[in-house]
Amino acid sequence: VRKMEAAIDFTFIYDLVKDMYSEVGRPSIDPVILVKLTFIQYTFGIRSMRKTIEEVETNMAYRWFLGYGFHDKVPHFSTFGKNYERRFKDTDLFEQIFYRILMTAANKKLISAEHVFVDSTHVKASANKRKFEKKIVRKETRAYQGRLQEEINQDRENHGKKPFPPDKFDKEETKEIKESTTDSESGYYVKDERTKQFAYSFHAAADRNGFVLGTIVTPGNTHDSQILEPLVEQVIEKVGKPEAVAADAAYKTPAITSYLFNKEIIPA
DSSP: OHHHHHHOOTTHHHHHHGGGSOSSSSOOOOHHHHHHHHHHHHHTTOSOHHHHHHHHHHOHHHHHHHTOOTTOOOOOHHHHHHHIIIIITTSOHHHHHHHHHHHHHHHTTOOOOSEEEEEEEEEEOSSOTTOEEEEEEEOOOOTTHHHHHHHHHHHHHHTTOOOOOGGGTOOOOEEEEEEESSOTTSEEEESSSSOEEEEEEEEEEEOTTOOEEEEEEEETTSOGGGTHHHHHHHHHHHTOOOSEEEOOGGGOOHHHHHHHHHTTOEEO
8 A cells, every 4th residue: 555655646536526526515535535445445355345444444554545543433334335326336437547547657657558468357247147038139240340341342343343232231140148137237158168157358458567558348258359459449549559469369360460450550
């Protein structure tokens, strides 16, 4: 916590949340404390906010980090839950904080988008794998589908053939999925006979020093290759254009290679 306090000036959070607070009525919990609590929870791997508050009550380092003295009363965990729910739910506050801290690291010349490494990891959802409904859903159009159609028609024209009409490509394909009745936003993920679960995929782009430059979270049944393009676009927009992008065999598709070459990025 001393390292975090020394590295990050958390006062920028007040500007980000000023529209979420009223100037009249009872004083609210300091928003910096609310955000610092999540830093404690995730940095030290505490499983819940209830447990985090219990730890804060008896841990002097956590109290110091939050600005609480020996005898200051720590608010009940439900107070924090209500504040998160009422003020921060459905906002991109934590994404803004992430990129603000990333910008600080960039200004200190600690990160570089020159070489970017992309991969994903599965995070188990808090959902029973036996509680699900089977559903027939429409297959999502892949990000590169439109470009692929253009290339096919261009190739046909180059060879003196008529291009395909748009409805040729608009066939609606469906698939059967398992949807969790506990957590419908997760996806059913099968790795092998022993690993079958509802999960999320955490897709990340990092630099050579391990700094995360961009992230996208999807249901666990989303294929890695579908997310590389929006992830690289995120890095280009927020940090800068890479010279090379390194990824494993899951991303080795003609569409990804074509996309990176068109962006003048070397695929590795």
